[in-house]
Amino acid sequence: MSFVLDIVTIIAVSAGAFFFLAGTVGLLRFPDTLTRLHALTKADNLGLGLMVLGLLPHAGSLRDGIKLICVWLIVLLAGATVSQLIGYVARREGSRP
């Protein structure tokens, strides 16, 4: 059983790392602010979410698992807010990077 959990962890964390990599590549390669924000939100939502999902089987207790999920939710909230604010300013200034 713990072998299956380990496999799940490895797959989920690797997938999360892949999304982080994709987000970073997008940040470096995309031409302007709005597209870069789009790339970063993929890293935030999917990348971190998959990593948290992968770490849940190894969390010490139910409370630690809930803490992990709360971390993900707060990061989502903060990331979404900042992306919207940056996007608003970027559009207003004619996407000066």
Next chain:
Amino acid sequence: MTFASMAFGSMTFALALEIVLAAVVLTGAVWAIAARETLPAVAGFVAYGLLLSLVWVHLGAPDVALTEAAIGSGLTGALLVGAAARLRLSEVPMAVEHPGVILRMPAAVLSVTVAAALAASVLLLPDPAPTLAPSAAENAAATSLGNPVTNVLMAFRAMDTLLEKIVLLLALIGVWSLAPDRFWGGRPGPRHYADPQGVLAFVARVLPPVGIIVGIYILWTSADHPGGAFQGGTILAAMWLLVMMAGLTDAPPVGERRLRLLLLAGPVVFLVIGLSGLAFGDAFLAYPMAYAKPLILAIEFAMILTIAVTLGLLVAGPPEREPGS
């Protein structure tokens, strides 16, 4: 033993990861120094600070990791971004002042020398390392706190913590005294406005309750687990700054009596308990063993209020509006 075998003889996967972490940290540091414009440099610095808190976790110091992430890169980053935004108009004329090779070469030589000297002293640290951990463990029974760092901060080196609070207050008085005379006692910073239906106002309504609980929890749990009054106070200060920046509340006038009482609460409670240690116990800041934990908790609760208000006001800056406006 050659250097290569000394360096890589015991290479494990964990060590390889730590080398990678150190390399990424240094990339952030190089970016912070070498970036052309200030805002990217500040971004590099904040990234460097957050990665540095990972380094602290690897060094087995979770309390310091919390402090570095919260104050070292979080609040300092906020301060630097605010200053960079205000100084943006002066950047273009100052970019002309590019230092020539005459300054860069000796500076580079000096920096390399200092770094090499520090690196040599790292490699030459005595083995076995001298440590005070055994005496910290021996005396831990005096306060019945489980977290050794909190023990040191609040019991063994309580004098340092008391003086640190006073240093914070002195820095705040220094910041306030930079205001023009007509603004003395007024509100710091401009009045912030945000769309009440917008995202910032929404987050400033949703996040602070969570943040306050997390901040007080970090204080409460510092008795036995990693945490502390400074880390919790920083989170409270950050929530207050968020609410101020969203325009949901205005910064208080710095001459307000209630504000100044809050600022004094921490050091005064600390001082009173310390002096009562002198009167009823052995020495200044000596806690009687039976009451050590409640006294420390009382001090910490007063401290977290003062720390939150002081850190928030340090980021908000000197008064910029007249009192009574």
Next chain:
Amino acid sequence: MSAATVFGLCAAVAVGLGLYGVITNPQPLRKVLAFNLIGSGVFTFFGVVARRGAAAGFGGDPIPQALVITGIVVAFSATALAIALLLRLFQATGSATLRADASTSAGSHPSKL
């Protein structure tokens, strides 16, 4: 070569980088930033010493760790004071430079808020 040594070398390089930044960057804000880099490098050095002092069941010597926590808070308050001074200089003279012969007509209007 243990983890502590790796991070100790990292701290030494960070101090060197910070020192270079303080000396060569003309803008005071960048100098403050580089100074913070020096500070965090020195704190990491403390952390290395603390890690090597792990004994008596602790993961690290708690006394240097407590000193570093105090140090980080004091470094932040010093940075806040430095930034406030810098912004006031900018307000009063219109340019945030430390050069004595800088013209005050460069940049924006003095005492503009």
